[in-house]
Amino acid sequence: MKSTRITAPALLAVGALVLAGCTPTPTAEESAAPGDLTVWIMGDSSANFDALVAPFEEETGIAVETVAVPWDAIDQKFTTAVASGDGPDIIQIGVSKLRTFADSGALLELDADTLADHPHLAAENFIDGVAGDATAIGGSVVSLPWVSDTRVLFTRTDILGEAGIDAPPATWDELRADAKTLAGRGDGQYGYYIPQWDSALPVVMTWDQGGEIVDADGMIDFDTPEFQRAVDLYTGLYADGSVPTNSDFDQTQGFVSGVAPMLVSGPYLAGAIADAAPELDGKWTVTTLPTGAAGTSLLAGSNLGVWGSSDNTDGALDLLDYLSTPETQVAWFESDGQLPTVKDALSDPALAADPMVEVYTQQLADARLLPLVPNWDGETGKALLDALNSIVLTGADRDQTLDALFQTTSGTSVN
Structure with missing residues (x-):
């Protein structure tokens, strides 16, 4: 591109x-x-x-x-x-x-x-x-x-093709399966990249499972079956060994090198890829997000x-x-x-x-839009990321960690 x-x-x-x-x-x-x-x-x-x-x-x-x-x-x-x-x-x-x-x-x-x-x-x-x-x-x-x-899905179509994957994944289940296949290319190779600083991704995954994170009273509520399914997807990608765990992973270089040939990002990344690696023109593409019950993005x-x-x-x-x-x-x-x-x-x-x-x-x-609550980045979004990162990076107990997240964020209003 x-x-x-x-x-x-x-x-x-x-x-x-x-x-x-x-x-x-x-x-x-x-x-x-x-x-x-x-x-x-x-x-x-x-x-x-x-x-x-x-x-x-x-x-x-x-x-x-x-x-x-x-x-x-x-x-x-x-x-x-x-x-x-x-x-x-x-x-x-x-x-x-x-x-x-x-x-x-x-x-x-x-x-x-x-x-x-x-x-x-x-x-x-x-x-x-x-x-x-x-x-x-x-x-x-x-x-x-x-x-x-x-947010859209970026894929290295050349690398997917070499792995026998003939098209970008259309669903989140397909993305997880494809990411695991791509991670099997060898040590230091992954299939997907999750930014550890991106609080929007687990929210988008929840929407795509058909869920909400704001209840009918305008209060933040992560305690839903749809959020649990989003957590299954998020943590499952780590459990499969499909995503890097180092916090300083560079998504542009990871994509250009092929180490992480699939990721979700915004339009600004296209220019960064084209500038960094013009020789990859025609070997990568963007598509709308994979779907679950929905295909909603940020x-x-x-x-x-x-x-x-x-x-x-x-x-x-x-x-x-x-x-x-x-x-x-x-x-x-x-x-x-x-x-x-x-x-x-x-x-x-x-x-x-x-x-x-x-x-x-x-x-x-x-x-x-993400819920317009006070200080999403420093409070609600941070609590969400802290919980998920502690589960996937330090092995924290999932149920206890999510229960703490529910209690920490439940009193937050969008009104």
Whole structure:
């Protein structure tokens, strides 16, 4: 599979067209002394983001300072900013952290009046699922969709074929059987990779068994037969010797080397594989998730929020509007490999012709959010991972460990 990359000059050209065609010519008053903007971007995408916003800077005169924040540092940095009142103008927010960030009160409410002069920020412009519950807490919209993400199955079709497996597994039972076959290739060879940090995977497995992890009263509830079946699958892959146990396993290199020729990940991984091993073009593919009773995947991604005390709210909204134009969203996918949230971008010929994007789009149609509970990553999701990792890595008693998980998380509400 090939992953297209777009250069900074090309981004400048795209941005100039976007701004020329979509941004009203400012009046003299609007052009006077625009304030600068600081944007916190998660991960290592800051260089690409600088190129993406350069046309906006040139056209508006607003300087955009991009600050790259590691994903594992954002909680502390955000907490410090809330305490000091000194935050960015715009912040990228992982959807799983939306409740925590919103509860702080630090984000500007983005109601209809606030967005009235920014047509690209209207909810109807975004694909189903990424607006609404994915951007609002308690009915108040405090963020806007930026990039979408869903999980799909990556397979090395060449390696599966050599093992006598003629197609990617269509069900989770088939995946477990195929993974065991692939692990039988020899010492240090596996069939599948489970990230020990990924709290979404066991939730997705539960959904695919036909279950829920939130009860009718809006409370977290892992104590269900469907979750037990998901645990059977999760722990069974370890029991079969089909997955690596070292916590520092690199999924990209594991996939490229063939050590772990099947894994579940997001669209961003496709670009990483293509960059790391262009010689594998045509030897790997992506498909929708294996099914059980269902074939539901994770709806993830990240939003952009405006800091409530920003002294340049108008400039921040102008930048959000620019980032939500279809042309800019397509350029971001091509430069950084992150999936658009804007309908017209996802259906753009540049993306629609890509067979991988077709798979992503199909999977997005059956994808769901993790429960928007306070601090999923640090509390509920962490408790889930701690329980499962202790069972598969240290041999902890399954029943006792799961009972402790049920008790620890049962009082958590999504309301």
